Amino acid sequence: MPLIAMVIGLAAGLAVWVVLDQIQSRQVNRIFDQELRDQLDLQARESLIRFDRYLASYGMTTRLLANHRRLAEYLEPLFWSKEGAAAPLVYQEFRPYWLPDFFARDALRPPSQVLLTDPQGRVRELYQAGTRPLPTELATRVPAQFLDPASVRTVPVKLGEGLYLLASDAVEDSAGYPMGFLVVLVPIDEAFLAASQRGMDPSRAAVALVEGDDQRILASADSANLVPGSTPNQWGDRYLMTSQSLPQYEGADDNLLFATFVTQGNVERMSRHVRIFEHRQRLFAAVVFILVFTWVIYLVSARLNRVLKRMTRFSQRALGIPEPGFHREGNQLLLLEEWIAHFTQLVLKAREEMNRRHQAEMRESEALKAAVMEAALDSIVTLDHHGHIIEVNPAAGRIFGIVRQEVIGAAFGERLLPEVARTAFRRLLDRSRHDGLEPAGRGELVALRGDGSEFPVEISIVPIDLESERFYTLYIHDITQRKQAEREIKSLARLASESPNPILRVSAAGQIAYANNASRPLLLAWGTEQGGALPAEWVAEVAEALGKGEPRERETTLGSQVYALLFAPFRDLGYVNIYARDITAVRRAEQASRKHQAELVHVSRLSTMGEVATGMAHELNQPLSAIVNYANGCTRRIQGGQGTPDDLLGALSQIASQAKRASEIIRRLRALVGKQPPIRADVDLNHLVREVCSFVEFETGKLSIQIELDLAAEPIPVHVDLVQIEQVLLNLVRNALDALEESPESERRFLIHTGVQGAEAVVAVRDSGPGVEPERLKRLFDPFFTTKEGGMGMGLPISQTILENHDGRIWAESEPGQGTIFHVTLPLAQSAADADPELPAHTASGISR
Known part of the structure; x- marks a missing residue:
């Protein structure tokens, strides 16, 4: 009987295990399927959100392009006729100026076409990025349902046999006038959908756009496995699929569905692993259960066997029934009850273990969702x-x-x-x-x-x-x-139009592409307008600026106004920006400054002539005395009847000669003292030195000084103001005479040297006076600094200013007790420099230290 009980217990345990295994398997499958549906829904929502944000990125980029400064400036001069159907301007092999490359910067798929339309939607300009042709539905006009003047539109739309993302936004010129729309057309293909789902493992899941009416796949992120043109039902054995509508894109007439596919293989592998794990757990529990149940049945049967043996012995003693061959053992019913209780505890423990594991999995899922919320x-x-x-x-x-x-x-x-x-x-x-x-x-x-x-x-x-x-x-x-x-972009786009200074953009052919409001006075003075041509002289300046690729500055006078024009070339774009500035006030201030300087120079000349007035009067007295003498002699001869006509003609000739000499002295004096505007001319520097020396003949005779002239053998042409340079030389000569007056007569020496060094004429005035101390030498050219009693200290500063205005220089060298040398340089006249750019240097060794 124990053996039969064990067989019965084994069979009963197996039957119970099979029933429990079926029940638990269905429960586990139900929980797993529910979790799988939740994960599939979560994956679908996340994929749709990523796709929606990717489309929104195109909308933001389209708005940036529509409000970009380049496009506003480009649209400023354009005018599109409202009548007629003109062929659009096509950019095929190069990107237009008004279209910056924001798509590559923002890691977006590049568009196949970018269109500029007028407010009615007619296509005016087209940028063709590749070989993909423009859909015929948009060849001449963009339908009004895709255009919204108040906001950006991003619409997935089926055009012809292709699926596209159409993004549009209104555009304005620099003045804020609406000009039409910017339309960006991007093919929705495998690369587009893959780019919209960055971070998603393609081996685990994929997305596709499905036509809602006939359930055909229009585009997928994995075209090798989800072939466009097929239906989702064809791939039911390989993928789990859920689809969602795209209702927010109201401008589209197509009924598009956004489908998310999860690979069946991954799901089945995960499901199989979970089922194998659960099966092993249940198998272990079943083995334990069967062994326990068999053992309990065995004990119960053994207990029953003892009872039966007792009854057999009692019946044998009472009725004489023979004793069967049972073994004596314990109470098997009690043992059976105990093992049943133990088995019940094992079942409850297994169930609690399963519940605990399920709750742990749920907590892990909630923790994952919470982490996503925390990290967002x-x-x-x-x-x-x-x-x-x-x-x-x-x-x-x-x-x-x-x-x-x-x-x-x-x-x-x-x-x-x-x-x-x-x-x-x-x-x-x-x-x-x-x-x-x-x-x-x-x-x-x-x-x-x-x-x-x-x-x-x-x-x-x-x-x-x-x-x-x-x-x-x-x-x-x-x-x-x-x-x-966006506000900064719009502000920058209006920067040129709001500038108070004139700003123009001119093409290489001299066509005015743009001119802000401040440019109106220039355009009126030039007799042109925006869209017209510049005057010929300024077209040449534009061509030269583009040719050299360097900014050029020019000035022009228009009526009573003076403008400074800066030509800034952009060779790669083929245009020049002209920045104008009204410098009338600056030039008037400079003119007033030059007038005041001329007044100061004239005052200095008057002061200098006051110092040489005695010498000039003595020089003028000589020809006047000769005239008087010759006139008296002629009078006496005529009165005495002694003079012959030849004698009288000779005397009269002498009178005329002396009168001319006096007139020349007066002419030189008037030229030096007279107030006149600066007039420059080509003169011989040697002639200027000789004429200045004639002014001081009286002073040199009075001091018993002979001026040594070491002049260049050839004329030295300089382009200067004759009077001003004579004033500089006369001032240096006067200073040298004043210095020699303090030296003994036997040591007085005065030397003037002229020559040429390179492209400069040089003059050196040397005296053997007491010299200048180093501390005072540094201050010689400071205003109001003088070493003479009663001096104003303005002669040398004025001389320095005159020479600087002539692009020349002046400096002094002196050693106490050895005398002083003043050096003057002036640029040679242009004709002489062009004739011989490498003129030899003529110097006098007698003036070097």
């Missing part, structure tokens, strides 16, 4: 169906400046939105509540921080249905920096 850079706020806050992530706390415990349970609109934004938020929430759209809506609102300050945000509402109640997840992005960047 954008604010995530969860609301109940009444709009009250039930959860916020740390990013929301940082952005809004709030404490989680203080806002839990509060109404989102009243707590975190100002009054002006609550109506718009309620419309978004009501739309989600009544229409059941997912995601329900996207928009820009003004939010409220904890300190009461307002800031702009972009908000997206995603409804979540859990059994009988609906919740809402708000994804909130702070767009303060983006709004500020």
